[in-house]
Amino acid sequence: MNDYIIRATAGNGAIRAFAATTKNTVEKARSLHNTSPVATAALGRLLTAAAMMGIMLKGEKDLLTLQIRGDGPLQGMVVSADSNAKVKGYVFNPYVEVPDKYEGKLDVSAAIGHGNLSVIKDIGLKEPYSGQIELISGEIAEDLTYYFAKSEQTPSAIGLGVLIDTDITVMAAGGFIIQLMPDASDEIAEKLEEKINRTPYVTSLLDMGYTPEDILKLILGDFDIEINEKKEVEFYCNCTRERVEKALISLGKEELEKIIEEDKKAQLHCHFCNKEYNFTENDLKEILKNAL
Ligand SMILES: [Zn+2]
Numbered sequence: 001m002n003d004y005i006i007r008a009t010a011g012n013g014a015i016r017a018f019a020a021t022t023k024n025t026v027e028k029a030r031s032l033h034n035t036s037p038v039a040t041a042a043l044g045r046l047l048t049a050a051a052m053m054g055i056m057l058k059g060e061k062d063l064l065t066l067q068i069r070g071d072g073p074l075q076g077m078v079v080s081a082d083s084n085a086k087v088k089g090y091v092f093n094p095y096v097e098v099p100d101k102y103e104g105k106l107d108v109s110a111a112i113g114h115g116n117l118s119v120i121k122d123i124g125l126k127e128p129y130s131g132q133i134e135l136i137s138g139e140i141a142e143d144l145t146y147y148f149a150k151s152e153q154t155p156s157a158i159g160l161g162v163l164i165d166t167d168i169t170v171m172a173a174g175g176f177i178i179q180l181m182p183d184a185s186d187e188i189a190e191k192l193e194e195k196i197n198r199t200p201y202v203t204s205l206l207d208m209g210y211t212p213e214d215i216l217k218l219i220l221g222d223f224d225i226e227i228n229e230k231k232e233v234e235f236y237c238n239c240t241r242e243r244v245e246k247a248l249i250s251l252g253k254e255e256l257e258k259i260i261e262e263d264k265k266a267q268l269h270c271h272f273c274n275k276e277y278n279f280t281e282n283d284l285k286e287i288l289k290n291a292l
Contacts, residue, residue, distance in 0.1 A: 054081030072113025109138030161202030
């Protein structure tokens with residue numbers, strides 16, 4: 001099964017909801033970055049959230065970036081998504097190991113530690129929109145819930161989960177975001193809160209084989225749910241040799257000449273997909289010529 005997100009409305013438009021299955025996306029991130037189980041879980045949760053937040057963007061070319069910086073051994077991570085649910089991301093320390101929270105439960109919050117979360121939206125304006133909060137738990141779903149309440153004044157319920165197999169590959173991943181629209185009545189808000197409090201953890205739902213449709217039906221089944229859209233999710237990096245050349249050119253003529261003289265080559269690395277780009281002395285001379 002391919003990864004996908006569904007977008008739904010419920011309660012006569014008072015509720016909007018997203019749910020995703022992201023096993024392949026998170027497994028691709030794991031294999032590209034060689035992440036340890038707890039790093040895979042952290043990155044997978046953030047990638048899943050970014051994919052759902054990406055499709056909230058309105059413009060075709062809009063971009064969303066989520067950054068977490070923490071004082072834990074993971075140090076932080078960066079994830080980006082476009083409005084078509086193409087996501088990419090990396091962690092600062094992929095090899096981190098921390099003791100489990102309890103048996104079988106990876107301790108993402110211990111890996112992240114205290115720090116902050118930034119949400120950056122490039123929606124084609126001169127300056128991108130940027131909101132930042134302090135992490136409240138480092139579990140990511142709770143931190144994003146707090147971000148939506150504080151920075152976007154949108155009450156939300158967020159669940160994110162990644163299940164790791166015994167061979168450390170990804171067994172299942174997914175999540176949901178459910179939000180109350182400004183015109184939601186108190187009655188709907190209370191009923192929804194009650195329902196969410198009784199919803200099992202996403203990891204349990206994934207373990208039971210719940211699809212995104214099943215998850216939303218479980219939570220919103222009493223609210224006249226209507227599924228409006230289904231979109232494929234994919235880990236995709238748009239780096240190219242051409243873009244990397246542009247980055248080299250932007251260093252300036254002097255810096256390039258210095259590299260040619262001292263190093264006689266250059267190796268650039270894409271953080272998002274771990275790809276290496278190698279430039280020989282001749283390549284660099286050619287770039288220098290074109291840069292003038
Ligand atoms: Zn790349």
